Amino acid sequence: MEMLLAALLIASNLGAIPAQGALPAAELGALRIQLTIELNRDRAAYGVGQLGTDQIAQTAAQYQAEQMLASGRLEHVDSAGRLPMTRYADFGGKADYYGENVGFRAPAVLDQQLLWAVLVKLDEAMMAETPPNDGHRRNILSDNYNAVGIGIAVGPNGVFMAEDFVGFHAKPSEQEPTPTH
Secondary structure (H helix, E strand, C coil): CCHHHHHHHHHHHCCCCCCCCCHHHHHHHHHHHHHHHHHHHHHHHHCCCEEEEEEEHHHHHHHHHHHHHHCCCCCCCCCCCHHHHHHHCCCCCCCCCEEEEEEEECCCCCHHHHHHHHHHHHHHHCCHHHCCCCHHHHHHCCCCCCCCEHHHHHHHCCCEEEEEEEEECCCCCCCCCCCCC
């Protein structure tokens, strides 16, 4: 609860969220920082290393979030037919490991505090997944990844989020992480 309150306080200092078009850079940047903190809290609870930021993955994730918003569909394939790793490579990236989580909530949210609450709910839903249907959760907790790029798009079709995870020279884990409470 403390974390949500802190995030809401930070979000309350953001400007207005437009009804259409891209989120203002300051608001988008603040939401990305907060979501990365949230992902790292999830990972820390399982003893998994922290994620940094990968700018190319962030560009690819933002592109995908905007593609999903425009089409009104939650999907990993973009309008050019590219899968996440191909999209990342086309933007100039090269990684040993790559994974993507996408999420959606409707309706569109124009209030910055509510938008943050929506993003938290998406993260909570991904972390609540149970095997064998826990692909989003496994991406978040994978020690193959050491960086993330986050895309967020808001418009008439709802709130779309893409988290693109990148790994460089990581060793694949054979075991499911366990909580370190």
